[in-house]
Structures are given as structure tokens and as C-alpha cells.
Amino acid sequence: MGGRYGRTDFSGYTQAQLVQMLTTGRTTDVRAAADGWRDLADALDDVALAIERQDADFRGLWQGQSAAEHAAMIASLVDGVRRVGRRGRGVRRQGDGRTRPD
Numbered sequence: 536m537g538g539r540y541g542r543t544d545f546s547g548y549t550q551a552q553l554v555q556m557l558t559t560g561r562t563t564d565v566r567a568a569a570d571g572w573r574d575l576a577d578a579l580d581d582v583a584l585a586i587e588r589q590d591a592d593f594r595g596l597w598q599g600q601s602a603a604e605h606a607a608m609i610a611s612l613v614d615g616v617r618r619v620g621r622r623g624r625g626v627r628r629q630g631d632g633r634t635r636p637d
Contacts, residue, residue, distance in 0.1 A: 554629055572627035579620035583613045 545553060557565050590609045597605070 550629070569627040572623045576620040576623035576627070579616050579623065583616040583620070586613050586616070 586609060594602070594606065
């Protein structure tokens with residue numbers, strides 16, 4: 536990261552030290568960013584639920600191998616969306632200086 540103050544090598548710091556630097560410096564900005572990650576995770580939960588509901592309505596109308604492959608694809612998609620949501624919550628907890636789930 537170049538700039539008028541030169542480069543900073545963050546690799547020498549632990550994650551805990553980096554989080555402490557953030558939370559000590561600009562707590563309002565850190566909280567706003569953390570809340571953004573929470574909001575993203577909540578939105579992804581809603582997306583996963585909507586996909587599951589739409590798939591449930593559609594599933595009975597289709598049979599055979601293509602239906603089975605579609606179901607596997609949907610399951611993988613929903614799993615991926617949920618994993619990203621969980622990661623977003625983890626980022627929020629780290630940025631907020633907490634270790635427990637929301």
C-alpha cells in the first residue's frame with residue numbers, strides 16, 4: 536500500500552493486532568463496515584431461502600436425470616450462498632471485535 540506515508544508491511548502483525556488497530560482507530564467506521572457485512576449476510580440468507588422456496592414449487596413438475604442434476608445444482612448453489620453469508624458474519628464479528636455469533 537503506497538501513499539504519502541510509504542508502505543506498511545501488515546504481514547508482521549497477528550490478526551488480533553490488526554483488529555485492535557482498526558477498532559481503536561475509527562470505531563464508527565469499523566462498526567459501519569461490520570454492519571454492512573451483517574446486512575450482506577442477512578440478504579444472502581434471504582436469497583438462499585427464496586431459491587429453496589422456488590425450487591420446492593418447481594420440483595414436482597419435473598422428473599428424470601435432468602431434474603436430479605438440477606436439484607444437485609440448486610443444493611450446491613444454496614450451500615454456496617449460505618457459506619458466503621456465514622463468512623460475512625465472521626468478518627463482521629472480527630471487525631466488531633467479537634468472537635461470538637450474532
